[in-house]
Amino acid sequence: MVKFHSSTDYLKVLTGGPWMILGLYLSVERWRPNFNPNTHRVSSVVAWVCIPSLPAQHYHVGILKMVGDQIGRTVWIDIPTQQADRAQFARIAIELDLTKTLEARVNFWGVWYHIVFEDLS
Template sequence: MEILDLNNSTFLVNFSEEKDYLNALTGGPWVILDHYLVVHQWSHTFRTSDKPHRSVVAWVQLPELPIHFYHREVLFALGNLLGRTVKLDYHTEHMERGKFARIAVELDMNKPLKTRIRLDGFWQQVVYENLPEICFECGHIGHTESTCPTLIRPPTAEPQIQLINQESPPENSSAEPPAGYGPWMQVERKSRKQTRKGPNNQGASQRQSNGQKRGSR
């Protein structure tokens, strides 16, 4: 692995092994000294002075996805509905696990996360693995409800009342229901590694890596 220190807190990393490159790209999120390291594939148009790249690669789960959707082309298309498909989980691609399909997707941090997608007349739930911060108010990555810009409004002279129509939508409606963001849309990936603890070791290991010919902020 070769690391080149660029400007604007950006590093270019070259890997000699593709498996290490894919692990750096999809094995995150990577946190170093409480700072989230954004990792993305290198582009020949990338400039460190450009606006920061607002995307993150994350693993997405589709619980109880019907088995007839377990085809490589179909799974790639489903991932592209959420962002840009990067790779498929080995067990998903080879149909060795049917509890959920698992897809690595590059997500646009400027857009709210999708909690469901429409498939053959039913709503398919979407769950995200190990994302650092999700706002359950607006669905965006990178902040929580306490700092959500949609909730921070200038004070008004008079209180306002908002009327909410709580009437249930008609059955068999094809309109997308409310997003309904909440903790249920997050799942933590269990690590297979056991950390050793000692008097001067808190058992935490930190890694800094970002992909084969790629820049990161």
């Protein structure tokens, strides 16, 4: 267990993976009450999701959070996406539920958008 005093460091560790130590993946999750490492099974992961071709009018933090929450739980929206500096794709860190099938698209306001999961294999 690791405690962060800086929210910047916390977000960097939570969204910066996948992390490997000696060739093995290290699972990083936010803390949950009653966590027991002896019985815990990894059921979620934070991953970056890219949404190409999302219209520029949707590049607003509130709207992007709604889009991200359709995929999982929005953790962070990268700065270029927040500032609409990069129009090629929106990039959102999302906590994904690994017990559910990952969909390759998301429906937002009646339109289907293709999504790309970074570093998941």
